[in-house]
Amino acid sequence: MTEHNDIVLKMEHIRKEFPGVVALDDVHFDLRRGEVHVLLGENGAGKSTLVKILSGAYRMTSGEIRLSGDQTDIHNPHHAQELGISIIYQEFNLVPHLSAAENIFLGRERIHTTGLIDQKRIVSEAHRVLDGLGVKIDVRRAVGDLGVAQQQMVEVAKALSQDARILIMDEPTSALTEYEIKELFAAIRQLKAEGVAVIYISHRLEELFEIGDRVTVLRDGKYVGTYDIGDVSKSELITMMVDRELKEHFPKVKAKPGEEVLRIENLSTKEVLRNVNLSLRRGEVLGVAGLLGSGRTELARALFGIDRVDRGTITIRGGPRSIRSPRQAINQGIGFLTEDRKSQGLIMVLSLKDNICLPSVDQFSRFGFMNGKAEAQAAEQSIQDLRIKTPSISQQVMNLSGGNQQKVVISKWLCRHADILIFDEPTRGIDVGSKVEIYQLMNKLTARGAAIIMISSELPEILGMSDRIAVMNNGRIAGEFAAGEATQEIILQAALGVT
Ligand SMILES: Nc1ncnc2c1ncn2[C@@H]1O[C@H](COP(=O)(O)OP(=O)(O)OP(=O)(O)O)[C@@H](O)[C@H]1O
Ligand SMILES: [Mg+2]
Incomplete structure (x- = not known):
């Protein structure tokens, strides 16, 4: 030595x-x-x-x-x-x-x-x-x-x-x-x-x-x-x-998929997406894997009305929809947890409570306040559910640790009642213990009939929490697999465009 x-x-x-x-x-x-x-x-x-x-x-x-x-x-x-x-x-x-x-x-x-x-x-x-x-x-x-x-x-x-x-x-x-x-x-x-x-x-x-x-x-x-x-x-x-017992790493509950809530056909955007076809049912988690630039985030952005759709159709709960803005997406019951929490998710100078309870998605819109007691209750509940570490619900979000800030963003979405949820890298920066809590919340949401599209770069997470897995490459769906038939290797090959 x-x-x-x-x-x-x-x-x-x-x-x-x-x-x-x-x-x-x-x-x-x-x-x-x-x-x-x-x-x-x-x-x-x-x-x-x-x-x-x-x-x-x-x-x-x-x-x-x-x-x-x-x-x-x-x-x-x-x-x-x-x-x-x-x-x-x-x-x-x-x-x-x-x-x-x-x-x-x-x-x-x-x-x-x-x-x-x-x-x-x-x-x-x-x-x-x-x-x-x-x-x-x-x-x-x-x-x-x-x-x-x-x-x-x-x-x-x-x-x-x-x-x-x-x-x-x-x-x-x-x-x-x-x-x-x-x-x-x-x-x-x-x-x-x-x-x-x-x-x-x-x-x-x-x-x-x-x-x-x-x-x-x-x-x-x-x-x-x-x-x-x-x-x-x-x-x-x-x-x-x-310093406590940790439950199973991926506490996946097998879904009983219900009716189709979302269908995407031949979706293309000017920049990235090429003829994307996907369908999503109530109660299921669709994992979306792929390398950087493969179009995963762009797919989410198109669905949420941020990026313009060039061609293709989106069908929600059986009816064709055109989604031209996040507001329209929200009205259709779509929620989007963005990968870029910092600029799109939180208002740093406001308290944890105000962030969780802000009724609007984007920070640019005006916000009104709901009744203070209910607000405080919702915030306390989130702190408990997600083990957010903070001295109080009035702490400014900028004083929370990085991972705890992300939990606040997630709490925001859980307070709303969207039934088609897009989670882009939901556990990025979240510690091992709290990851399990987020997975359990996903289980709760799907049990309640929500459908989740989970974009993730962590293959164990994709494999551990998805019912179906779509792999993107170059703006297209390069492969779709049932949870049981996919492995890290199969996903990586599809992601790299090896067939
Ligand atoms: N500027 C600040 N004002 C008040 N409290 C702070 C400030 N910076 C950090 N803290 C608190 O200090 C503690 C440690 O935070 P720190 O950011 O070091 O955690 P961390 O280990 O990096 O966590 P994470 O994995 O979430 O990034 C937390 O309770 C946090 O809320
Ligand atoms: Mg940190």
């Missing part, structure tokens, strides 16, 4: 208080050169808070930080960057109207002798970094026009291009598909070989065994322990994280 004089970072007795919340209480963490150290814990356990202290976003209440043996105070994000610490935040931190290349080099733009940003140079350097990641993105496009996964890759490229010694990734893969995750892991392995130390946060336990060297578990702001990955099992980790 090495002596570990290669310890690049040591954090001891870290405490962080927020009004009404002790987010971290006597937490320890250390990091070795060239390792991937995973931070694990339930939603709200304190993972993001710990790395935000390192990145200079938060000041700790008390504790000690040593960088390569020297006691260090990290004053602000700029200082952290100077110290060689680079972070990819859980919430995107990109400037939407700037191009991908500009975002990657933001604050360090290559300045031309004329005093202008050397666009040509940043474009070619941005391409170089992204090529290294194996991604093709037009870096001249505004980041706001890119998909979530592509934005995530821009975040990764930005951090990689900063020549960091310590690279922090807070749920970097939550928006990525299987294939892109492989690309990212290849990049991480390369960085490790170069001696970069990586702090890695993810709720996907499989990833931790694939990419991690050590793991530190936090529970409720407290330090549970640090282990070599080879020395712990998945179930031991889960027990340490949640």
